[in-house]
Amino acid sequence: MNKSTLALAVAVGVLAQQAGAAGFLEDSKASVSSRTMYYDADMREGPSTAANRQRETAEGLKFDYQSGFTQGTVGFGIDAQALVGIHLDGGRGHHPLGNSNSFFPSDGDSSADEWSRLGANVKARFSKTEAHLGGALAPNLPILVANDTRLLPQTFEGGTITSKEIDNVTFNLGQLEHASGRASSNATGLSVAGATQDSNKFLYGGADWKVTKDLTLQYYYANLEDFYKQNFLGLVHVYPIAENQSFKTDLRYFDSSSDGKNGDAGYQFNNNGGYAKEKGVVDNKTWNATFTYTLGGSAFLLGHQRVSDDGGFVFLNQGGLVNDNGNPEGAGGSSFYSFTDATVGSFIRAGENTTYGQYSYDFASLGVPGLKASIAYLNGQNIKSATGVGQDMSEHETDARVDYVIQTGPLKGFGTTLRHGTYRGNATGISDQDQTRLIFNYTYSFL
Template identity: 30%
Template sequence: MNLVKLSCLALAISAASTQLALAGDQQESKGFVEDSSLNLLNRNLYINRDFRNGASNSQGTNRAKPADERNGYREEWAQGLHAQFASGYTQGTVGVGVDAHAFGGIKLDSGRGRTGTGLLPISNNKTADAEVPDSYGEVGGALKARLSSTELKWGELRTGAPVFATADSRLLPETATGLHLSSGDISGLSLEAGHFTAYNFRDSTNSDDNLHTNYSDTDVRTLDFVGGSYGITDDLSVMLYTSEAEDHWYQHYANANYHIGLAEDQSLNFDFNVYRTDSTGEELAGEVSNTTWSLAAAYKIGAHKFTLAHQQVNGDTPFDYVGGDSIFLANAVQISDFNAPGMKSLQARYDLDLATFGVPGLTFMTRYVTGQGSEDAGDYSVDGDNFAGGGDSTYGGYNNAKWHELDVDVKYVLQDGPAKDLSFRARAATYRGNSEASNDYSDINEFRLIVDYPLSIL
């Protein structure tokens, strides 16, 4: 039994023992039906990704065409619905319940040569027979049990751990299949552990897809993790996690966040994140020895917030991860993660909350990130022969890669009335790099428009 599984067992025993001393959430249970909830989210999402300086779309039917006949952009528009039901727990020392979800998407505009944004599935992708369906959907659920404030869930789940987090950045959210244990029995301390065996990606309806690495492009049989967060004071918190991607790597994560109040409307915040990744077992992603960290400092005065961040990758491979959002680093932004071998990157960011100026619900953000890979990160062949994943892997050819990204984000949320919480969000990004950066992305202009309307039914 490996370290992560032993840690999960220890977490279960610890959580169960604390129940004897603390009155937890289960003691407040009103019942399976009485505590049930049903929430709907209507999402309308448009994405346009324009490839610049001679680059082209490689998805859909484009791969079957000569390079000079391929579309130079991706453009899709779709409507989605998320329905999520969560039962309450039955009363008693141990309560049981169920969670269920139904997600559906409708194509409003797409095309066999314009697809590839991640909004919609593609059948027979990268062939002349590629098709984008008019609609798609999925249903799933999980069983759950609760003892005091310790919960165990089994089924299709959404996760948010720094070493394994599902994403919700397109039309439908991702889910993962497995076991998840969480405990809040100790005041100020949140613990969780998980064992996962399958994944449902953002543009898929298959709940039994393989877990997959984002950069080495390999399948992962199982992923286990354990960790938690602790609030030392109201202003200082820490997180610590460890995980194992079977036959790939052990990955460890730590975070410290410190808030300093300076005056009534002024404050400082420091946020530090670090990952350590070491290959193990069959090393299906190649030999990995990587330490990646970021440090962000933010100064807030009234409606304004100014942030500077530094991020650094120490190792001959990119920082790699499993799960769409499993990268809690300051410079992982809209298009790029700035995670090339040996890369050092800097970010300058500005946030504005216009509630101070009489427009509550309206926010603005812009940031600029620039980075450069190491000039001696390793003698990789462009086709990635040194690593699993081959030519489609982004492990090759990063020496002296340089790129930068500029993002602008504007969001407005209705504050009251019959459409309360309806939100409109526009996101624009510009990405540019040198020839070596093409292993990350080609030059891109991207625009996204997202309209979300949440409804609480129960």
């Protein structure tokens, strides 16, 4: 039994004695969420085989329970989560075997019929500080973004602390040990794309300082033991021009370097299929600047991202890990804190300069609340080839998205999302692709 599991068991025993305390039950929340998803990935090169044309439909169910806190100087509580994915359609011939980034776990020559997992956190609150310990953590921070773009969410095991003891400053600290992928029932160690070894220690710390109501400054540090160290600086400023009109500036800077065994066999980073000054070694600086002008229901976004020449951007991604049978664990597919984390591509290879833009519209301005649409375009140039020799490569992607959430009536909260991405390029490691996702979401809260 690892340290986190033991601590969780002890804490649950203590909570069982205090479950009747005022606040613990009265402030509890519980919900069941349903996500039905059709996923179509059409690789535009080669024959129409499972490796080149993935079409699958599945149903995801998620139960969430969040207790309140017991009374006293230190309040205690517990959060629990149960997840199950059910395969509906798209078996043999439509499921790419051996793909660490697949939509659904593999079972022989097709998708598994279903998969599931359970997770829980114990929590404590003192003054304006909260601590969470368990296996159902979902951080959303500049140095770690839990992925929730497919059927079921990615979760992490470890401990986190959030403190707001100082006015206008939020501190975040944590240590994570394992991750459960969006297409896996199992928890794995932590790793980076391309590595075959893992780590059981991801440390992070940082703060968000709301200097004024319009200006927020951020600093975070992260360390994945034996892989990389990363510093992040961020600035977000919103300038209110007039009623229903504003200009937003979002600046981000990452500085990543090697740690411990990084570069040794199994601890290498594949630089997102691009160039590395020293094979498998993390050495990267990435910055991006995004500007958004909002007028009524319209929002016009324009930005640019620059990845340094010595290596690609790095972030937690367990896609290279395999089980005892040599098959992918289903732990691949992670998010990172950049607008270029698009429907298909990532635009984070060594040397890459990406210019991107987006137009979005909220139809509430026309009397149709709940309906939103957007179209985005990303163009990446100067990608260094994997060998560092020869002509630089390029890639581009167009994404379209429509969301609608029913606002009233018995189906209030029922949401529909349609996303389509078209990716083209000559960069190593990713094929031209058309990808479509149709998603139906509904959450029923009964506490």
